[in-house]
Amino acid sequence: MSALDFSTTLGNAWFPAPTFTASGCASSGRELAQFFDLRTMGGVVTKSVMMKARTGRPTPRMAETASGMLNSIGLQGPGIDAFLAKDVPYLIEQKARIVVSIAGETVEEYSTLARKLRSVSGISALEVNISCPNVENRGLVFACDPEASRRVIDGVRRTIGGELPIIAKLSPDVTDLVSIARGVVEAGADGLALINTVLGMVINLDTMRPHLGGKTGGLSGPAIKPIAVRAVYQVHAAMPQVPILGMGGISNGRDALEMIAAGASGISVGTASFGNPTAIMSIQNELKDLLIEKGFTSLRQAIGYAHRPESE
Amino acid sequence: MSALDFSTTLGNAWFPAPTFTASGCASSGRELAQFFDLRTMGGVVTKSVMMKARTGRPTPRMAETASGMLNSIGLQGPGIDAFLAKDVPYLIEQKARIVVSIAGETVEEYSTLARKLRSVSGISALEVNISCPNVENRGLVFACDPEASRRVIDGVRRTIGGELPIIAKLSPDVTDLVSIARGVVEAGADGLALINTVLGMVINLDTMRPHLGGKTGGLSGPAIKPIAVRAVYQVHAAMPQVPILGMGGISNGRDALEMIAAGASGISVGTASFGNPTAIMSIQNELKDLLIEKGFTSLRQAIGYAHRPESE
Amino acid sequence: MATLNKNAAQVRAPIVSNKRVGQYHQLIINIGELAGVCKPGNFVAINVGGENSRMVLRRAFAISRVSTNSISGGTMELIVAPHGQGSRWLCSQGEGAMLDIVVPLGSAFGIPTEAVQVLLVGGGYGSAPLFGLAEVLNAKGCRVDMLLGASTASKIYAPMEGKRSVNSLRIYTEDGSMGQSGRVTEPIRALIEDLNIAVIYSCGPMAMLSAIDEITRGTHVVHQCAVEESMACGIGICMTCVLPVADEAGNVSMVRSCIDGPVMDGSFVQWDKVGKTL
Amino acid sequence: MATLNKNAAQVRAPIVSNKRVGQYHQLIINIGELAGVCKPGNFVAINVGGENSRMVLRRAFAISRVSTNSISGGTMELIVAPHGQGSRWLCSQGEGAMLDIVVPLGSAFGIPTEAVQVLLVGGGYGSAPLFGLAEVLNAKGCRVDMLLGASTASKIYAPMEGKRSVNSLRIYTEDGSMGQSGRVTEPIRALIEDLNIAVIYSCGPMAMLSAIDEITRGTHVVHQCAVEESMACGIGICMTCVLPVADEAGNVSMVRSCIDGPVMDGSFVQWDKVGKTL
Numbered sequence A, B: 001m002s003a004l005d006f007s008t009t010l011g012n013a014w015f016p017a018p019t020f021t022a023s024g025c026a027s028s029g030r031e032l033a034q035f036f037d038l039r040t041m042g043g044v045v046t047k048s049v050m051m052k053a054r055t056g057r058p059t060p061r062m063a064e065t066a067s068g069m070l071n072s073i074g075l076q077g078p079g080i081d082a083f084l085a086k087d088v089p090y091l092i093e094q095k096a097r098i099v100v101s102i103a104g105e106t107v108e109e110y111s112t113l114a115r116k117l118r119s120v121s122g123i124s125a126l127e128v129n130i131s132c133p134n135v136e137n138r139g140l141v142f143a144c145d146p147e148a149s150r151r152v153i154d155g156v157r158r159t160i161g162g163e164l165p166i167i168a169k170l171s172p173d174v175t176d177l178v179s180i181a182r183g184v185v186e187a188g189a190d191g192l193a194l195i196n197t198v199l200g201m202v203i204n205l206d207t208m209r210p211h212l213g214g215k216t217g218g219l220s221g222p223a224i225k226p227i228a229v230r231a232v233y234q235v236h237a238a239m240p241q242v243p244i245l246g247m248g249g250i251s252n253g254r255d256a257l258e259m260i261a262a263g264a265s266g267i268s269v270g271t272a273s274f275g276n277p278t279a280i281m282s283i284q285n286e287l288k289d290l291l292i293e294k295g296f297t298s299l300r301q302a303i304g305y306a307h308r309p310e311s312e
Numbered sequence C, D: 001m002a003t004l005n006k007n008a009a010q011v012r013a014p015i016v017s018n019k020r021v022g023q024y025h026q027l028i029i030n031i032g033e034l035a036g037v038c039k040p041g042n043f044v045a046i047n048v049g050g051e052n053s054r055m056v057l058r059r060a061f062a063i064s065r066v067s068t069n070s071i072s073g074g075t076m077e078l079i080v081a082p083h084g085q086g087s088r089w090l091c092s093q094g095e096g097a098m099l100d101i102v103v104p105l106g107s108a109f110g111i112p113t114e115a116v117q118v119l120l121v122g123g124g125y126g127s128a129p130l131f132g133l134a135e136v137l138n139a140k141g142c143r144v145d146m147l148l149g150a151s152t153a154s155k156i157y158a159p160m161e162g163k164r165s166v167n168s169l170r171i172y173t174e175d176g177s178m179g180q181s182g183r184v185t186e187p188i189r190a191l192i193e194d195l196n197i198a199v200i201y202s203c204g205p206m207a208m209l210s211a212i213d214e215i216t217r218g219t220h221v222v223h224q225c226a227v228e229e230s231m232a233c234g235i236g237i238c239m240t241c242v243l244p245v246a247d248e249a250g251n252v253s254m255v256r257s258c259i260d261g262p263v264m265d266g267s268f269v270q271w272d273k274v275g276k277t278l
């Protein structure tokens, strides 16, 4: 191949490739390791983990939609202790780069999770999934509330210290994404992950009721790609210096390049891996080829390229 | 056929069928009349009209996306006077039921439009498209601002008097759709139209810039159907007495029934007509057949059926 | 979950034949050497709708049988019910069409170490994997009896060749259009006694599996069932396909049916909690 | 806009043949009696991708020629460049495949009432509708000369039979791989003089049409061009396909190229404002 510098950074974390799993779409990496070597991609973003083990929502937990799907998993997971005991050591052993995603029901829970992670070595960054219902405020999703978003990130930042980059993962279901983004960056986020799923619903025409056990679910897949590209573009325009991990419907190298040109420093692949276990590998290869074909010599040159002035 | 009562009401307006064109997706009816008789559907919702003629946004104005499309028309139109002189008389002559959609840049413009329409006979209802940039407030879209939304509807309500039902058309791009809906209902809206397009973007990989002349555009089509069904379900749950005109990706009778079960009293068809000029006719026929097949004797029984208690 | 689909691979595989059988389609697909690692109970995940498809998820199908010495290389057979848009698309694919398949996935039926009496119970297309299983059990020296049920005759899948490995085969249809009239679960209690059954292998609708569990609960009969939950990924990464299952200590957790299943010990599945919040 | 596609209908129509011609596909489609109402310049809108397609919009193609006395009923010919996913899907459809087509759409080339000298200029697949047009003009007694251009030889579409109605045909390729080397617009100014051209009919990329407009501006030559803008609906209901066009009074407005076009009087199109805010 040619001399393309494919590496990227998110805060002070360096990755040899800009390709990541999306949280909740790769479990903790083991299952995909059957299909490719985890070291070959940028990094594994693990499924959002909470303090305690959680059984999640009732089934059905998914519905396919036009070019997308709804999910309502409800953050099923083993809890932080089991996660640290089993999943992190496995990923370290595989020599995978690890981004740990955390989720909480209170501002305090996020900080406590951060405390647990502070001293764990082998982790490259923390993704803070704030698209969770805030039990202290009528179940209003943190990421939909500028003040709660800030407080979560502020708490995590204080606890974790300056070492580990914090990536705040935001929900697109807000009136003013840029102001939420600005708030969490001011509170100490080193980067942003955009976007989490879009709230949706499917009615089952046999039962004539909402199909999902949890009634509503999160829409993901190619259907939401234009929303995700818009979100990344808007936020990058407002804060060009803040690295963005872009996601939402990325299924091939062209999708990935769109996201990078819009302003993403890295991309996460979620739903596409369900349809194709080796999706991340082909996206990575196609993206490389496209960058070379277009004359870029580094990935970095392409980040936010769609924002350059009209004259160029 | 069997004895199905297919009629519906939006405020005090009665329609023999629950099927409408979506504003901006049928021009003012003439072009579709080539393919079917406009009287056979519920009604024509005309393209949002403003006070003055407008040339709209530069091309390209559209981009196809996975199971959807982006548009950025920018409310091109003839202005209210030409519209009243040419389009309304044509539709009246065709014996079509008419819902006029209006759009403005200021609260005042909406009221002025309402004044122009107040005395026009042959109109069944007014749809107030508040997904427009408010020039008096940094271009913030009215429908994204609870206070501005209220003021628009309040102004229209006062001007139009009690006769003509007002349907407020909302944007899904908000943090709290229910509160916006509640606000406009309190301000005098008789019904709600849900949903307008979702803000999106496509990057053109040849130019490596946003593809649309207007950079961002509105996402429509099957891709957004789960978002639309969720919006209708949420708002109907909060205000079951308020009639909803549901739209967003409806392409067949099953989609229409989903929307009705979620709480819509009528449905509008937009993007599907681009792919199939007779879409509204087949949706209407399929919906009728489905309702009969499921044992409903009237459309009204099916409205909001997905909300019935678990025991039923 | 120990093995984590260690033999699974993603392949492009041609359809060798596609025949209608009652309400089902019998698809023979050439998967080459992978046929050698497929076990009864394993399933496949297939891409549907072709290149421009709006369907983003794979569809899961049980492997009915494999043949490793066929002229066209190793093949596998699927029995597909045209249900929704994805399975209908699959049933409409002709000979020579290339499919994108991940195979083999999930757990397999456990085979007894000694020759015992076993009963195989299939509902609808659930009978598909049972014939392949019967061959294996038969070769082990087990006496294999089989019950098949469906709502109506055209939904009974019971190929001639399949019956070779079976000692007896009884068919039940709810409308009485084939075999005996009634549910396939009705005779089970009596058969367990009469035939001294050690293991029941079952595959079919969840309600059937749950009914069998009720019969075997508290008895010495082992119940190995192949469950069917909606699956988004089929490889253990999405957590959509879960079932409430108890461990040895009695702790119930939501277990992925794609990777810790589809074959499970029925006595551990919490049938009354399926689809409920734990 | 007076007629509003009054002959248009939505039909399911079978492909009679699909042949590769250079970089294009020549598709013959049986549209029955509708062939009788198609005029040179009209286009069709075709559904692409089949039943489960993620492509929700129709694709527009110029009608190249129609034949009303063919054995298989009325047929039309399209020349399709495999460009993106939709046109590639179309090019991959075999004989007998059924297409969902709306036909005929849009305006047609105006035919002079008397026999005059005309020049036809085609770029790439833009030559397709010009051969059908040439036949009509020829029958009117017009002298028809033709210029075709493309980047390279395989992008020149110039069928043998088509040349019958043409007095002269000159080909230009930018890489010189066929005909003369250069752009098809280069010889136009001289030809207008030499042949005393009254009307230029053009079809091809917007840059070519605009270049022709520059040549004819201020002359007596009428320029009828078939424009090509991205179209979402093709029937006048979406307002995506607009072009800035002046009316007789000089007022510029955004005019729909699907219904007030694709054939327009080039001198009214505001070429410098295409793609700009008015």
Ligand SMILES: Cc1cc2nc3c(=O)[nH]c(=O)nc-3n(C[C@H](O)[C@H](O)[C@H](O)COP(=O)(O)OP(=O)(O)OC[C@H]3O[C@@H](n4cnc5c(N)ncnc54)[C@H](O)[C@@H]3O)c2cc1C
Pocket (backbone or CB within 6 Å): A063, A064, C043, C057, C058, C059, C060, C061, C062, C063, C078, C079, C080, C081, C082, C083, C084, C085, C086, C087, C088, C125, C128, C227, C228, C229, C230, C231, C232, C262
């Ligand atoms: C382990 C396993 C083995 C199976 N074996 C067979 C078999 O041998 N023969 C056969 O005909 N069918 C089998 N099924 C069911 C088959 O997967 C579904 O019929 C099929 O996915 C339906 O897809 P569709 O597009 O036709 O229907 P749709 O209803 O349009 O599908 C929509 C979505 O729901 C999912 N879905 C719908 N029904 C089911 C279901 N019953 N199980 C799982 N997912 C579902 C689909 O995968 C898809 O993502 C099996 C399912 C599982 C999980």
Ligand SMILES: Cc1cc2nc3c(=O)[nH]c(=O)nc-3n(C[C@H](O)[C@H](O)[C@H](O)COP(=O)(O)OP(=O)(O)OC[C@H]3O[C@@H](n4cnc5c(N)ncnc54)[C@H](O)[C@@H]3O)c2cc1C
Pocket (backbone or CB within 6 Å): B063, B064, D043, D057, D058, D059, D060, D061, D062, D063, D078, D079, D080, D081, D082, D083, D084, D085, D086, D087, D088, D125, D128, D227, D228, D229, D230, D231, D232, D262
């Ligand atoms: C009036 C008219 C006549 C045409 N005649 C011909 C012809 O005779 N032969 C031929 O090969 N092509 C013709 N085209 C162009 C043809 O419509 C496009 O090549 C085709 O739509 C591309 O679709 P795609 O899915 O392959 O490409 P994609 O790029 O994937 O299409 C994405 C979207 O953009 C639209 N689009 C992309 N390119 C064009 C374009 N050049 N013009 C209009 N819409 C476009 C598509 O319709 C689709 O909605 C004509 C276009 C118009 C408007």
Ligand SMILES: Cc1cc2nc3c(=O)[nH]c(=O)nc-3n(C[C@H](O)[C@H](O)[C@H](O)COP(=O)(O)O)c2cc1C
Pocket (backbone or CB within 6 Å): A022, A023, A024, A025, A047, A048, A071, A073, A075, A101, A129, A169, A195, A196, A197, A218, A219, A220, A221, A222, A224, A247, A248, A249, A250, A268, A269, A270, A271, A272, C238, C239
């Ligand atoms: C089944 C499923 C589970 C998910 N779980 C999580 C999660 O635990 N934490 C999180 O931050 N995002 C979660 N997401 C969201 C994804 O990480 C991603 O933001 C979203 O799906 C958009 O990307 P995609 O279209 O590539 O899937 C989940 C998505 C899916 C489909």
Ligand SMILES: Cc1cc2nc3c(=O)[nH]c(=O)nc-3n(C[C@H](O)[C@H](O)[C@H](O)COP(=O)(O)O)c2cc1C
Pocket (backbone or CB within 6 Å): B022, B023, B024, B025, B047, B048, B071, B073, B075, B101, B129, B169, B195, B196, B197, B218, B219, B220, B221, B222, B224, B247, B248, B249, B250, B268, B269, B270, B271, B272, D238, D239
């Ligand atoms: C090309 C286009 C133009 C539109 N113009 C308008 C408009 O003028 N006023 C309005 O209220 N909505 C407008 N809409 C939004 C539609 O009315 C509808 O809310 C949306 O497209 C979702 O429905 P659909 O998925 O069926 O198209 C437009 C949509 C499209 C695609």
Ligand code: FES
Pocket (backbone or CB within 6 Å): C230, C231, C232, C233, C234, C235, C236, C237, C238, C239, C240, C241, C242, C256, C257, C258, C259
């Ligand atoms: S189907 Fe995804 S975990 Fe089982």
Ligand code: FES
Pocket (backbone or CB within 6 Å): D230, D231, D232, D233, D234, D235, D236, D237, D238, D239, D240, D241, D242, D256, D257, D258, D259
């Ligand atoms: S393509 Fe829709 S108006 Fe022309």
